[in-house]
Amino acid sequence: MAEPRSVSPDTLPEKLTLERGYTSKDFTALRAYVQRIPPAVIARTYYDPDEDPHAATSVAMGRHLNRMLDTLVQLALAHGSKALADYLRASIRKHGQPKLTAVTFRMVTEAAQLAAMPPHPDHPIGAWLRPRVTRRLKGEGIATLGELVAFCNRRGASWWRSIPRIGRGRARAIVSWLRRQQTALGLTVDADVDSVEQDCLPLVVAELVEVVPDSNPSGQATDRPTRRLTLAPLERLSVPHALSGANGENRSTAFCYIQAKHDLDAVRAYLNRYRDQPKTLRAYTKELERFLLWAVVLRGKALSDLRVDDCEAYKDFLKSPDPRFVGERFARHSPRWRPFALPKSGTSGADGSASRSATLSPDSQRYAVRALRAAFTWWVDVRYLAGNPWKAVNDPVVVKRACVMKIERALPADLWRKLRDELDARSAEEGARQWRAVRAAILLMGDSGLRREEAAIARRENLSPSFYGTLERPVWELTIVGKGQRERTVPVSAATLVALRAHWADRRKVFGAVEDGNPPSGPLLAPVIIPSTDASRRRHRKGRGGSALHANEAGYTADGLNRLIGRMLNELVETMNALSLDERMRLGRANAHAFRHTFGTQSVAEEVPVDVVQKVLGHASLQTTTIYVQAEKKRMLEEIAGYYSRLQTLDDI
Template sequence: MVTDAAQLAALPPHPDHAIGAWLRPRVARRLKGEGIKTLGELVAFCNRRGGSWWRSIPRIGPGRARAIVSWLRRHEKSLQLTVAVDVDSVEHDGVPLVAAEVVEVVPATKVTGGGPASGPSCSGPGGNSEAGRLTLAPLERLAVPHALSGAHGENRSAAFCYIQANHDLDAVRAYLNRFRDQPKTLRAYTKELERFLLWAVVLRGKALSDLRVDDCEAYKDFLKSPDPRFVGERFPRHSPRWRPFAASAEGSASLSPESQRYIVRVLRKAFAWWVDVRYLAGNPWKAVNDPMVVKRERAMKIERALPAQLWRKLRVELDMRSAEEGAMQWRAVRAAILMMGDSGLRREEAASAQRKNLRPSSFGTLERPVWELTIVGKGQRERTVPVSAATLAALRAHWRDRAQDFDGATEEDKQSGPLLSPVIIPWTDASRRRHRAEQSDHGQPANEAGYTADGLNRLISRMVTELVETMDQWSLDERVQLGQANAHAFRHTFATQSVAEEVPVDVVQKVLGHVSLQTTTVYVQAEKQRVVEEVAGYYARVAMGTAKDGL
């Protein structure tokens, strides 16, 4: 052992060396707990996880992580491995400086096997080298060669152009700028246009304004099975590992026919606008048919709605857990679930709901007070929904955890108070910046940030999972059904339960914010189906009992 140690001390680091030979024992034990045994595996782990690679490892903070990465970079030559640029990049105001770098993409035909790789797999053993040969970047960091910029595209209009666009990237950004006040639409359209632009330049070798009908047909076929080099795990947009298509749990990125049709329609709409503003002479997508889609019997997946008995048991359990000392997260999730389950809100609507828009209704009475909440929902349509007494009690408890007075808030405080807001802020720069509370003149937090829709969804999923894992007194079927419920399932629960209690369908429609009454009648059919299934089960049990008596 002494001889081996002496020989190892004289050798440079090698990917096959155990991490315990080069790192401190305490650090090595932490890394081994994550399945990292060699230096090569450590580099691959860092490159796969990116700048936050250390967060899942106990007692490895940012300082220690920075020291480990610095040591790996010093020995890149002997390791013959490269640590990706964003693993420990310099930050300014919490944002990696690598996010400001402009990346020029080139056609795949010009990329050779001996060229520099840009993907994560090039930095560690066992990766797919083919996946690392393409340089890809999101729209905000994207640059294309002049020959493929569309500055002299074949489809460019000769007439006076209404927008200031010298090339295709300018035209894309001008189109997206129309949706700057609609963040959800902007995010969705940006994703589809950057995917199409990258496909055109990198895989098709053409500018956007050079594409014809056969190119659009080829992209429609591409959507059925995207190129593996365009597919990867979810990473921040500033990461070199970012890919246009996110891989599923099975590693594929196959899109449903409904998604394919949506993408084709988004692109057709964008090209139509470019024709209208005289940037393009014609719209090739106009001659492309939509992908075939099977018309579903039920467009909405409402089977995740909780049955009445399970919904009541869940409410009781949430009340019990919220009554415990220090159960701030349970009180927050109870308020969120009741807002969706009693008022039919979508998760985006619950996350954006403001205290100033919640008030006692003029239609209530002293014996039966009613509160109402005004929200802006899907399609930027405003509506007012009733709020239950249980929801109000849950909100008051949640506000006490935030050290705020729900009923005694002044009008000034109400202007910027989200109904739901995190009580525990994650220890990350991004979270601290977003939830930093400036002090108002009254000493109260001003401009408090609420949950994002995704953050609220993660909170509900985490707490529901804990319920499923700990509620041993519930039946297996109940836990399975609850485990399948996401945040939107509680909106479906309100709809099915209110219809079952004979609330008029047009009233349910107004509460849910459906444009068409036909959409709401899906819940009526669901309730009829449930009645038939329950009675059919009753018939079967009666028949079985009759048969036993006959025996």
């Protein structure tokens, strides 16, 4: 008969929860271990190797006892007295592990046994989960079991993605344990929390979802638990026939210029006008689907039945949206998608609804009202509607700001130079492809004043040497289509060209030069590492060679570029030397758009004419560009005020 094959401990499934099933025999054995009795003697004295596999060898016995001791110490830290916890932490710091006496061992076991009660929502996660997992969850602000359940319900199947080194496997093990404790906790983990994402398939099939009027339109608390509303984005939205607007009171009787049988057709016809303007299309889609969902679900009316008082009610709704319309950001195919995004500091109740509403700024409220008024005006013009109720609704009151743009994130000259030097140094390292990509992006925005959207769509075929350059001072120019579909040409610095060439070399593409009027083509900035997510696979389809290096060169999205820059800046804040505390704070607040503002402030400081800066930045008005002049004047006055203060201090001495 063949000997049974031993199993390495490393191949066993990882246990994420703390063991609670120790017997009196285990506690007696552990007491002997604490008193320095060898594990082999303990195994022979207290255990039967045939019944207790961990007593088969002295190594296995020692591993079992150490694991038990670690568990009891963690329970004591979570549930014991402050004096005991302080002693254990001090012992661990000094010796690397707790050194227990007979007295402290008794206190540890008593604390552990007191903690051997059913889990409760208020229990700290450290009392039930292993230390490594506990540390990672606490880093996300999760302290108790109740908060962990709420976090999972709020985030859904992908709740674990924002937590470092949790992963799908550990996440499913945690959720499985939470489900087994639902009765004791008195909390329910939503059904889709541990869904498994299949390759290239969304978690939820993109079928149409019918929304219906809510039985509790006020959203106020009732005797019964409030159920999560069924909401869906515009492309998946279906409404009952009675609320479709097919027979709306405001429907025009004249010949209609568009083929629209109901309100959804009319909305899609209006949005189709902006199919070539993706940013505008995205913004208008958001406003119209919010309004349509509000009308059907909370107002119980079709869009073509709404009157002035309904529009006024929606204007009030925008000041403080119903919490059930608010949630964290999810993919549009997810049942957890909500029309309004919950602020990062927002929390969720046990039923999954937001515990507080998102607050729209007055500017956002006014934008929504104007966008809806424009849509209704178009529907009247094409004879779908007979009248526009939004014409009788005033815009929300907005305080006119003295400074339209927030340019305080622009980097000072010294910090800008330090950042450029650090990017050059890190880009010179072997395998630093991400650093070379982020250096090219930052210099393209910081030296040419591009918006992040403009940097994302910039292409190689639109970059060429300028006729006005010389051998001593070569100048390249880039033609882009920016805000408002206005085309402009911006200069590109020699440092940016060096960074772009290195970035293209990482992509195994020849940056080249213009020859015979046929320059290389492709996005100036493109990912060198393609994430293995469904969205990335769809965006960067593999070429015929089947290699990711020969992908379809889709380039970065504006949001993807912003995330890349933000992630690399955070690393610099943590690891970059020779930074003062103020510089670390400034760099930590910077985002992609900060480098465009850096170009504006630095070029004005170097006495570049304001009208030239205006043309490079693409401002429609010179008045907008003069904000950078004011910022430089403010900086000068602050520096001089500091100088005066230092002089006064010297005089007092």
